[in-house]
Amino acid sequence: MDRPALLPGEIAHQHILGTYVALSYAVSYIGSVTTLELLHRRTGMRGWYNVSLLVGSAISMGSIAIWGMHFIGNRAIILDYGVESHQLIYNSSFTALSFFLPIVILLSAYMFIGTNEDVSKARVCVGGTIAGLAVVLMHYLGQFGILNYTSVYKIPFVMGSVIVAVVASNVALLIFFVLRSQWADVWWKRICCSFILAGAVSGMHWLATMGTSYRLRNAALPNGVLNKKQTVIVVGTLCLFTCTCLLAYAIVIGTKTRQMHTKVRKVTLSAVVFDPEGRLMVSTSGSLPTEVITDTLNSLLDQEFSREHPVFLWFYRVSRSWPSVKDSIFGMQQHLRTVEFRKLSTEEQSNLNVIFRELLCVAVKKLSEQLRHPLEHIGALHHDILHTQPSARSQVSTPIAASSDVENPQRVANGRGQTLFMYRQVSKEEAARLQSHGYRFASVKVAVDVVARSLQLRRDELTSHIQSMRESSGSESILEPGLHVGYFAVRANIDGGFDVLVQSLQPNLIPSVRLPIKALNDEMRLVIQSFHGMTLSVALRSLEDKIASSSGTEHTFLEELQSSIRTLTKAYPDSFWLDAIFSSVPVSLPCRPGNGDVEYSTAQMYIFRAIVPIHQREVSGGIEMSPFELFMTQQRTFSTSRDHEVFARQIHAEFSGLAERYLRMTKPALLSSRVASFIWPGSQRPSTAEKS
Known part of the structure; x- marks a missing residue:
């Protein structure tokens, strides 16, 4: 049927393609879930780790959830019954400006909200309002960049779109940050918040679109303008790249989680760090920094590895006198590289005790490197050992057994492990430095559930031990004069x-x-x-x-x-x-x-x-x-005991000779003796190297 040609100044007929509406929401949702995942991983305002997450969250929200959704959504608008020359054409300058402007605004909004564990609802509401206005600003700035049409707006729809964007953004961010502060933001809850956040963007866009008419300026189609399919390909590629990065990140986190479950079946060492307010330091996944000490050596000792074992008592003293052992750890590492752990059962008990002590000290060294903290300030050993449970999910809230009861010794068997704790309290400056390296500080009450699951420990038992360490991490427990x-x-x-x-x-x-x-x-x-x-x-x-x-x-x-x-x-x-x-x-x-x-x-x-x-x-x-x-x-x-000096001399006498011995050892040859003798007939490996 012949239709009259659309003339400049006339309002174009428009209809919407449902396929592109669904696609635009999917794009907005991908950007939203990426944004919340990155915000979830932030631990502070300082450090390259946190800055990169902050910038990444602003880019994913501004460029994909808002900008990408807008331009794919506008491709759903068919004007003048589909006449090719009468479709929307955009100014490249305004398109670029509409890309970067929401990113800058969102960056300021997320910085204003902050990363405090004690969430400020007022700050979140202000940040949510700014985020909602960023959506509105990007939409109408993009509309202003249309070259061949003049947009005609209905005021009630404009006001409604602003309200939808601001309210939905506030609801989504408020729920997200409240759950995050309570360590209850599991993955499915973040997905639900992402639906709301994507709904804020899409709801605002389509409500504004329903109240917008287009008056034709001219029908000239400039060269170099992306058509509908090309726009979808560009934005779709950007979203696919984001999905790939997010999937890779999830795989890495999943691998770390599996590694953590493997760790807790062994003898491990975990760092318990408190800030001046008594909050507990954890990683973004809610676990404590942990290093494996050993997985088999404890079964070869002459008695159960408990707080009565001579090695544990020795390590307890070392943890309160780190300078005495600091210079010997390198020699310990050299010695452990020569130990054949498969043949440990043939070693004498005294040698096994030495190896176990070396493993403990090396694990502390690795833990200090993980925290990027000097060894002498890593903290003190807690006076008790906790035993992991075979199925933490079912036993996390089980009433605790009397772990200190001498009639009920717990042994490491059938996949169960033991966990030792190093504890200390840090200053505000040290806490800020740890946050810049990707750690969070949360109240013990809200963090203990996640920590108990990651370590496969009973919740009540772990809570009492953390409380004990919190009390001990302040001033020294010692008598007053008199x-x-x-x-x-x-x-x-x-x-x-x-x-x-x-x-x-x-x-x-x-x-x-x-x-x-x-x-x-x-x-x-x-x-x-x-x-x-x-x-x-x-x-x-x-x-x-x-x-x-x-x-x-x-x-x-x-x-x-x-x-x-x-x-x-x-x-x-x-x-x-x-x-x-x-x-x-x-x-x-x-x-x-x-x-x-x-x-x-x-x-x-x-x-x-x-x-x-x-x-x-x-x-x-x-x-x-x-x-x-x-x-x-x-x-x-x-701290007032003179035994520290005597203990330091004992450690030096025992391990300094060991360190010197293995530092003087001849390094193993890269070639076998036969090959070496064939290439260099006059050469011969020292006969004592293998014995050493």
Whole structure:
């Protein structure tokens, strides 16, 4: 049917191709999901890692989700019944400007939102509003660049498109950042947020298109203009490239996840780092920085690798004196390269212990390199070992077993592993540096679920250990100078040896309370000596009698002594304390220096001694049983202890000769002896090289 020719100044008839509408939304969704995935991986504002993710997210949203969607969407508009010369033609300058302008605006919006774990809804709303306006600005700037038509807008549709873009952008980004701050933004939730974000772009575009008419300017078709198919090919190629990069990234992350699951079946070492606010440092995937120590050596040791093992106790001391071993690690690495791990079963136990110690130190060295942190500041070893579970998903929330119970030892078998923890607290500057390297700091409450799954540990058990490390990462757990009264209780271990009763939050200290007295005079010492050998119940009755018959300074001292003992008894109300025997001989213990002039100090403690019945497994809150060997090791690791110097000399004597030996070793020849003798008849390999 013949139709009248469209003349300049007339409104063109238009209809929409549904195929291109669907294609435009798909393009917008690809850009949106890429944007949220990149934003999800950001950990801070500093560092090349974070800057590249920020720029990449702005480019993927601005160039693909907005710009690509707009131009593919406009190809769905058929004007003047499909007359070739009457289709939309764009100005190249405005097209380029509409490409870069939303990228710049979105970059500023994402920078304003920031990466804080404690999300600011106000900042997200401002950033979401800017992002929505960027969509609107790009759309109408692209429309302004049409050469052969003048766009005629209906104001209600313009206002509606602005509202749709701003509201939907705010909803999508607010949901995304709230979930991210709560470590609940799993992949399917990010996909749902991407649908909303893509809906903001597409909804705004098509609402504005429904309120737009096109008045013809001229029908001349300039040369060099991309036709409909060419536009789809260009934008489609850009989207395909983005999809490929995202898929490759997902494969890399998946590989790292599988590697993590393999790691936790072995003996591993994880870094637990806190910022000044007590938040936990994790990678973007929610796991702790982890290095493998060994996978088979622990099964060859003469006893289970636990916190009572000599190697663990040695490593505990090393972790509080890193300078003593720092210079020996290179020699350890050289030695381990010569070890044939398949033949370890033939080694003597002393050699196996040496190899295990070297593996521990080398793993710490690798962990410090992973964190880009000096070895001497990597932190201290936690006093306990956690055991991984065969199926973490089903057991993450299972009530914890008594991992410290001597009657229930847990061994590494059937795919289960052991995890050791190095912990420390960093300053604000160090936390910012770690964020620039791709790590995040999140509250323990919201991060522990992801960490427990990645390490295959029980959630409750891991939470209690992280809390213990958090308490220990602040000021040193050590006695204050002065006089103290304490309880020293032991319980026989059915496997041999003894366990000591210690404070739960300060496992290197026995239950004690400080007396409000700076020093004792001769009269006070005589009073204390009068209680020697008495049980607690008898001593308290004797104190009552002495207080009633005393006066002056002695009366005040006796009341303070009675108050301190009752305070200690109320804090740990166990029945076996009533039979505890008092010793009037003071014990000297390490303590915090009283002033800057005192390098090494001791505290004086008067002790009630008790034996906990072996059948009594439960004790009052705030105290727990700890292996005697571990407790004695902890007494040697205080910052004021002189044992650090002796320990450093022992390490140097043991490992310095080993390092020198393997540094002097002849490197293995690249050619066999027969080939070498054939090429160089006069040459011969040293006979001692293989033996060395």
